[in-house]
Amino acid sequence: MPIFLYIERATFIHRLHPTVKVFALFVMFWSVYWVDHPLALLPLAAVMAAAAQITGAWPNFYRLRWLFILVVFFTTLAWMVFYRQGPALINLPLIHLSRASLLFGLGRGLKLAELLATSVLFLSTTKVEEFTAGLARLGVPYRVGFAITLSFRLVPLFIDSALTVVQAQNLRGYDFNRGGPLERVRRYVPVVIPVFMGALRKANSMAMALEARGFGMSRQPTSFIDYPVEAGDLAATAALFALGAVYFIIYYTGYGAISPG
Amino acid sequence: MKDGIAAPGAADPAPLKHDASAGVAPAAALDGVSFTYPGGARPALRRVSFELAAGEMVGVMGATGAGKSTLAKCLNRIVPEFEGGAFAGAVRIGGRRLDGARVCEVAARVGMVFQDFEAQLFSTNVAHEVAFAMEQIGMERAEMARRIRPALEAVGLGGFEHRDPTLLSGGEKQRLAIASVLALRPAVIVLDEPTTDLDPEGKAEIFALIGRLREQGISLVVIEHEAEVLRGADRLLLVREGEIIAEGAPHDLMTRLELLEECGVHPPDLNRVLAALGIAAHAASVDEAEALIRRALPRLGAPPHPLDTPTGPAAQAAAPCGAAAWSTDPAAGAQPLAEMRAVSFNYPGGPLVLDSIDLRIAPGEFVAIIGQNGSGKTTLAKHLVGLLRPATGAVMLNGRDRSAMRPAETAAEAGYVFQNPDHQIFAATVEDEVAFGPRNFNLAPGEIERRCAEALRAVGLENAGGRDPFLLGKGERQRLAVASVLALRPRLLILDEPATGLDYREQRRMMALVAELNRGGIAIVMITHTPWLVAEYASRVVLMRRGRKLYDGGVREFFARDELLASSSFRPPEATELARRFGTVALGPDELAAWLRARA
Structure with missing residues (x-):
């Protein structure tokens, strides 16, 4: 099974300049940030669905479906319970359910889903090398950019390692699900230590291999791939500016907010 | 030079100091x-x-910890530049001293390929991977484009440019790491145990490639535990406790069998057979060994026809020294300890990884599961302990459906030792690590203590109970992992590559432990790529190929069947290959020597 989310395609979005893709990531986050109302978030969801369709990223969403379901469900539920504004539809000792809390909970769930979806779309269409190049073009030092993108490669490796450790401890009769919430967290010590030690060893091996292949020789290494700026990049940048501006206006005019009444 | 690989040292960007006294520089x-x-x-x-x-x-x-890797790392300044520490002496590359140079500055002159192929690949496709090092030294794009294809073709990965490195086989990943080094056109390439984690086919790929690199005039330093794979070297260095204790041509050093063993190196099987027959010579190949033996023992007669069947008279007569017997249904008749009934399995959305597997493991058996990477060996073993559930079919442990058993019941029947012992070690002391399993089953303190002592004694760590497990050597950590599973007293022990990453001395010690456990009544299932472990320790072989069981039977029969060996890319140990030239199937150098002596 591939450990990266990148899907090799030649779509318009795949071919965008890396800097435009990094900018798109920023604009989507920006737009999601400014509004709370589910209706205001829906157009962004539609944009993302269209992007997923165009780029063929749906298999990645399927791979991560449980993450989406759990995050969205529990966020929505938690905010519905703890957002105590507006006239109550149901009023119990701990639960104050109102139209506003329902909308707020839905909005928060949708927000998180959209932030996740933006990331999935970005990683489905952007190679880590492009990400590094994009960050470098935006003025981020090469070493910093490389370290950020390397983490995208390491995270799946560490998850894989953690799953193996869980299996090894399970086979020695260890029950991770015993006790209350705090006890359950504490019971992950036999996983955390081997994974941490393994990560340290892996990081050391990788650092050695990187230097042995010339990493650090140049402050601004050359790039094998040429990333010319094309008309499509300019058009996409303009569209992204417009989207960011529209969402700021929605926020500024108050249309994206939820009224307690 | 072939395939466009330019003369060594073509890239020369590092500001190293020239040593005027060097003359014709090495x-x-x-x-x-x-x-x-x-x-x-x-x-x-x-x-x-x-x-x-x-x-x-x-x-x-040399043995683990002898200083081999440290020596190699001096050549590209990882020692001392990366590691720190106290360094004295001088290192010269092409006559230039490396004093004060950074590791990255040496990269274009000395390429290094590490044992851990996963840790040296950073990119999302093969072409980017090869370009990575060239980008780092600031090479122009057009030059990079010119170099990528020849480098990939030189390692047999032409046409792989757009493939995802993480989806390549182990051998392909290691060849890709070599290609990315080759693209820099270094004068020297250092390969630090480059085949440790590879299956026999992957190993063969790497050593074939090393042969091609030699033809191209590249200077090579290759670190290995197995002497026989270094026969093609011009010169060998034997390292012990940080010193070069012997140096010479392969034909000199490889006949010093005792010295090699003392230094944790696996001596060549062919030379062991020759020595046991009193023939003081070095054999560079099975052909050469055969010729030497026939010359020394003329009564052996002419070469027989090749074995066409292991049940033939030659093979039957050949079964020497009462070694492992074979049958077509090894576990038949006995009450199986573990059984797989028509088990099929696939990961979500993926192809079948196991396809209708029937397997019975009888008490006290020693079964080797072999096959290429991705053939389904580990998936099969994980079904036996319930780490995976079959899509169809059933797994039985001691006559009970495993899916209906609690983890505690499974652990008492079957234990699993992972390839990497560090995947389970976490406790502060060796004793606590071993006690972890029994404590999970809420055993009485006295019983836990008894089991710990018993398990530590079994693996030879009885005096290490208070030590920090993270400070143990790899071989000791591997034995600790076995002890921590043994403390649960399983009747079946599954070991995934128990000898990987260990030197010969540690491998022998580990396998002696496993054989002892087997003699004590514990059934062993061992997943391995190492032919001599199969030949010398197992009594039965299960050969997997693309999720199907291709062979299940005796070891001797397996090594007698050419078509199986060819289709599985599993090469027999050289002693076994040599034995076949004499019409028998011997499973080790000592067994073959004894058989030859009896007929000489």
């Missing part, structure tokens, strides 16, 4: 190098000097 040289790691109790290298001539291949052999 490709690389260490001059009186000593090195102690930070906090190290003793030097890892002591006054080591050696020269690597241009176009020469030097093999470096």
Whole structure:
């Protein structure tokens, strides 16, 4: 099974300049940030669905479906319970359910889903090398950019390692699900230590291999791939500016907010 | 030069100091190098000097911790630049001293390929991977484009440019790592145990490639535990406790069998057979060994026809020394300890990884599961302990459906030792690590103590109970992992590559332990790529190929069947290959020597 989310395609979005893709990531986050109302978030969801369709990223969403379901469900539920504004539809000792809390909970769930979806779309269409190049073009030092993108490669490796450790401890009769919430967290010590030690060893091996292949020789290494700026990049940048501006206006005019009444 | 690989040293960007006294400079040289790691109790290298001539291949052999890798890392300044520590002496590459150079500055002159192929690949496709090092040294894009294809073709990965490196096989990943080094056109390439984690086919790929690199005039330093794979070297160095204790051509050094064993190196099987027959010579190949033996023992007669069946008279008569017997249904008749009934399995959305597997493991058996990477070996073993559930079919443990058993019941029947012991070690002391399993089953303190003592004694760690497991050597950690599973007293022990990453001495010790456990009544299932482990320790072989069981039977029969060996890319140990030339199937050098002596 591939450990990266990148899907090799030649779509318009795949071919965008890396800097435009990094900018798109920023604009989507920006737009999601400014509004709370589910209706205001829906157009962004539609944009993302269209992007997923165009780029063929749906298999990645399927791979991560449980993450989406759990995050969205529990966020929505938690905010519905703890957002105590507006006239109550149901009023119990701990639960104050109102139209506003329902909308707020839905909005928060949708927000998180959209932030996740933006990331999935970005990683489905952007190679880590492009990400590094994009960050470098935006003025981020090469070493910093490389370290950020390397983490995208390491995270799946560490998850894989953690799953193996869980299996090894399970086979020695260890029950991770015993006790209350705090006890359950504490019971992950036999996983955390081997994974941490393994990560340290892996990081050391990788650092050695990187230097042995010339990493650090140049402050601004050359790039094998040429990333010319094309008309499509300019058009996409303009569209992204417009989207960011529209969402700021929605926020500024108050249309994206939820009224307690 | 072939395939466009330019002359060594074509890229020359590093500001190294020229040594005017060098004369005709060797490709690389260490001059009186000593090195102690930070906090190290003793030097890892002591006054080591050696020269690597241009176009020469030097093999470096020695036990784990002898200083082989440290020596290699001096050549590209990882020692001391990356590791820190106290360094003395001089290192020269092409006559230039490396004093003060950074590791990255040496990259274009000395390429290094590490044992851990996963840790040296950073990119999302093969072409980017090869370009990575060239980007780092600031090469122009057009030049990179010119170099990528020849480098990939040189390692047999032409046409792989757009493939995802993470989806390549182990052998392909290691060849890709070599290609990315080759693209820089270094004068010297250092390969530090490059085949440790590879299956026999992957190993063969790497050594074939090393042969091609030699033809191209690249100077090579290859570190290995197995002497026989270094036969093609021009010169061998034997390292012990940080010193080069012997140096010479393969035909000199490889006949010093006792010295090799003392140094944790697996001596060549062919030379062991010759020595046991009193023939003082070095055999560079099975052909040569056969000729030497026939000359020394003329009564053996003419070469027989090849074995066409292991049940034929030659093979039957040949079954020497009462070694492992075979049958077509090894576990038939006995009450199986573990059984798989028509088990099929696939990961979500993926193809079948196991396809209708029937398997019975009887009490006290020693079964080797072999096959290429991705053939389904580990998936099969994980079904036996319930780490995976079959899509169809059933797994039975001691007559009970495993899916209906609690983890505690499974653990008492079957234990699993992972390939990497570090995947389970977490406790502060060795004793706590072993006690972890029994404690999970809420056993009484006295019983836990008894089991710990018993398990530690079994693996030879009875005096290490209070030590920090993270400070143990790899071999000791591997034995600790076995002890921590043994403490649960399983009747079936599954070991995934138990000898990987260990030197020969540690491998022998580990396998002696496993054989002892087997003699004590524990059934063993061992997943392995190592032919001599199968030949010398297992009594039954299960050969997997693309999720199907291709063969299930005796070891001797397996090694007699050419078509199986060919289709599985599993090469028999050289002693077994040599035995077949004499019409028998021997499972080790001693067995073959005894058989030959009896007929001489």
